[in-house]
Structures are given as structure tokens and as C-alpha cells.
Amino acid sequence: MRTYKILFVCTGNTCRSAMAEKIAGHLINKNGYDISAESAGLYVEPGSAMPAEAVQALAGLGIKSGGYTAKQLNPEDIAAADLVISMSHEIKIAIGGCKNSYALTELIGGRDIPDPLGKGIRFYKIVAEYLFAAIEELLKRLSKGEII
Numbered sequence: 001m002r003t004y005k006i007l008f009v010c011t012g013n014t015c016r017s018a019m020a021e022k023i024a025g026h027l028i029n030k031n032g033y034d035i036s037a038e039s040a041g042l043y044v045e046p047g048s049a050m051p052a053e054a055v056q057a058l059a060g061l062g063i064k065s066g067g068y069t070a071k072q073l074n075p076e077d078i079a080a081a082d083l084v085i086s087m088s089h090e091i092k093i094a095i096g097g098c099k100n101s102y103a104l105t106e107l108i109g110g111r112d113i114p115d116p117l118g119k120g121i122r123f124y125k126i127v128a129e130y131l132f133a134a135i136e137e138l139l140k141r142l143s144k145g146e147i148i
Contacts, residue, residue, distance in 0.1 A: 003034050003035060003036050004034060004035045004036070004082050004083070004142065005035070005036050005037075005038070005080060005081050005082050005083070006024060006035060006036070006037045006038070006081065006082070006083045006085060006142075007037075007038050007039065007040060007077055007078065007080075007081035007083070007084045007085065008020040008021050008024070008037065008038070008039040008040075008085050008087070009039065009040055009041065009042065009073055009084060009085065009086050009087065009091055009095060010039075010041055010042075010086070010087040010088075010091060010113075010115070011041055011042055011043055011091065011115065012041045012042075012043060012044055012045070012048065012070060012117070013039055013040055013041025013044050013048070013070040013071055013072075013073075014041070014048050014049065014050050014051060014054065014070050014117070015050070015051065015054050015115060015116050015117050015124075015127075016087040016113050016115060016116070016127065016131070017039035017040065017041060017087055018039055018050050018054065018065075018068055018070065019050075019054055019057065019058060019065075019127070019128055019131055020037070020039060020085070020087070020104075020113075020131050020135060021037050021038060021039035022058055022063050022064075022065050022068070023058070023061070023063060023128070023131050023132050023135050024037035024135050024139065025037055026061075026062075026063045027132075027135060027136055027139050028139065031139065031143070033139055033142075033143050035139065035142060035143070038071075038077070038081075039071065040071045040072060040073035040074070040077050041070055041071065041072065041073060042073055042091065042094055042095070044070045044071060044072040044073075045070065046070075046072070047069060047070075048069065048070040049068060049069060049070070050065055050068050051117070051124075053116070053120065053121045053124040054116070054124055054128075056121055056124070056125075057121065057124040057125045057127070057128035058128060060125060060128070061128060061129070061132055073095070078095070078098045078099075078101075081100070082100060083100050083102070083142075083147075084098055084099075084100055084101040084102070085102055085103070085104050085107070085138075086101065086102070086103045086104065087103075087104060087112065087113040087115075088103060088112035088113060089103045089105075089112060090112075091103070104134055104138070107138055107141070107147055108134055108137045108138050108141070110130075110134060113127060113130065113131060113134075114127065
């Protein structure tokens with residue numbers, strides 16, 4: 001059986017989707033799920049790294065983020081993913097009508113993930129904690145076959 005592939009998407013792939021990828025990877029390894037996670041952005045500056053606040057917020061959750069570089073979303077990534085998860089409904093709409101594309105909230109409830117860029121470490125920590133809980137729930141449901 002092949003590994004189920006998730007692609008997280010946000011605007012610049014340095015904050016929300018990047019943190020989602022790292023959080024998912026941490027939880028996948030911890031729980032032994034046969035799932036992989038990657039991320040990409042709609043408008044990426046080549047070579048962009050995670051902001052220090054994102055790195056710090058992840059570290060507070062015990063998650064390493066070293067060496068991360070933002071990646072531009074491309075059609076090949078979308079085609080290879082079993083599930084494309086946007087951080088907001090606006091991003092889902094911007095991606096267009098690709099297969100298995102959902103805003104995270106469509107799968108687990110709650111609200112769109114706000115962009116923490118420029119809002120300070122406290123806001124990054126709130127977003128990281130929210131993402132952690134949401135992705136933990138998403139992975140549990142996926143592993144039980146309750147989603148898709």
C-alpha cells in the first residue's frame with residue numbers, strides 16, 4: 001500500500017502551511033501514520049525561510065524546523081497529492097477546482113487559519129497551537145478512514 005500524501009497550501013509558504021507541514025511531520029512520525037506531508041504557497045519568494053517567530057512557535061511545541069525553504073505551488077504537486085488542504089477558503093478558491101481540495105475547516109470544523117505574518121510571537125504561538133490541534137484531529141480521522 002502506498003503512502004497517503006497531504007499538501008498544505010497558504011499564501012507565501014513561510015508561516016501557516018510551513019508550520020502545518022512541520023507539525024504534521026512531527027505527528028506522523030510520533031504516531032506511525034502511513035501519511036506524508038508537504039507544503040507550498042501561492043506567491044513564494046524563492047529561498048524564503050520561516051520567520052523567526054514561526055521557528056520559535058514550533059520549538060515551543062517541541063518541533064524542529066531547521067533548513068526549511070518555501071516552495072512555489074505547481075500543478076505537479078497538486079496532481080501528486082491525495083489531499084490538498086488550504087489554510088483558508090480564499091486560498092482554496094485561488095487554487096481553483098483541483099481534485100480533493102479543501103479548506104482545513106471543511107474537514108475538521110472551526111475557522112480559517114489566520115495569517116500570523118507580522119503579528120508578533122504571541123500570535124504565531126496561538127496559530128501554531130491551533131494548527132497542532134487541528135492537524136492532530138485531521139490525521140486521526142484520516143487514519144481511521146473517516147475523511148476522504
